Amino acid sequence: MxxxxxxxxxxxxxxxxxxxxxxxxxxxxxxxxxxxxxxxxxxxxxxxxxxxxxxxxxxxxxxxxxxxxSRPRFGSLLEIGRPDFEVQVTRAPKDVIVLIHLYQDHIPESVILNRLLTEIAPRHPYVKFIKIVANKCIENYLDIDVPGLLFYKNGDLLDKIIPAAPVFGGKHMTKDTVEFVLAMKLIIDMEFDEDPRIKLKQFNMSTKKKAGKKNEDESDSDENEDREYTNTQMFRYKH
Known part of the structure; x- marks a missing residue:
């Protein structure tokens, strides 16, 4: 009212x-x-x-x-010898992640990874990228474990990828596949919408199928074994 x-x-x-x-x-x-x-x-x-x-x-x-x-910056792939390990790795600045590539010049995957890490290092200046001849760093280091990656922080071994080639995509590894694995390991700060190794794996399988058509008599068993190995090795460290 x-x-x-x-x-x-x-x-x-x-x-x-x-x-x-x-x-x-x-x-x-x-x-x-x-x-x-x-x-x-x-x-x-x-x-x-x-x-x-x-x-x-x-x-x-x-x-x-x-x-x-205020954080230390690096931005390149540094070559060191065994006597330099204490200063460059163990006594690296506090909380800096040190990536060490154990390589051999006679192993193609090592040469490829060195080239890719040279390109990747400037993109992630807060990570210290180092390379050292494998058996000069670790006595009797086996070639089958080359290339290998070690990750140190505050003087302690944080993580490792040994052998690294199958995880990155073998001789077909790319900057994307390497950065993806490093990101999954929380070594670098990057985000990916999908695992770039999936496309690489599909490309490799497609290439093998084409090659198999030319050599049908001998390729069937080899292709199955190779595919199984690729599936196991490439995604071994995915998580």
Whole structure:
């Protein structure tokens, strides 16, 4: 009858859900942005300066940048000898991961991996990349375990991949397959949508099938054994 003020209704559950969803999406969007991108966004939209979420992530990026600027940087594949191991590996800067490639020049996979690591090292300057002739680092090191990778941190053996060639894709290994495995091992900070070794494996199988058509009499048993070996070895260290 007009004796009471109209009731003020609060937001519905659906409106609350939509608001929370929008907030979460905004957080995810800011989280993926680098500091320079966030600064540019603030220039384009001054209202963002009043956004607590935006400012929180911009401050977070600034702090991360300060931490990164104080970390040791490397950016190349360093050749060392056994006498250098103590200084270059055991006494490496605190919390720095040292990747050691045990190689031999007469093993093709070692030569390929050295070339790829030379390309990869500048992309990950906070990891110390080192190479050393295998039997000069570890006495009586077997050629069947070359190439091999050792990972050290704070003077301790953190992890290893021995032998490494089958894990990376053998003679067909690429920069992507090597970086993927290193990322899975948490040696480098990278994200992949899928395992690049899957496409490499499919390519290898396709190549073998084509070769098999030319040598049907002798290839069937060899192909089955080789495929089984590839499946076992390439994905041995996937997780």
């Amino acid at each position: 007009g004796n009471w003020k109209p009731r003020e209704f609060g937001p519905t559950n659906e409106e609350i859900f939509e608001s929370n969803l929008e907030y979460a999406e905004q957080q995810n969007d800011f989280e993926r942005k680098k500091l320079e991108t966030l600064n540019q966004m603030a220039e384009d939209d001054p209202d963002l300066e009043e956004d607590d979420v935006f400012e929180e992530y911009r401050k977070k990026r600034l702090e991360e940048l300060k931490v990164q600027s």
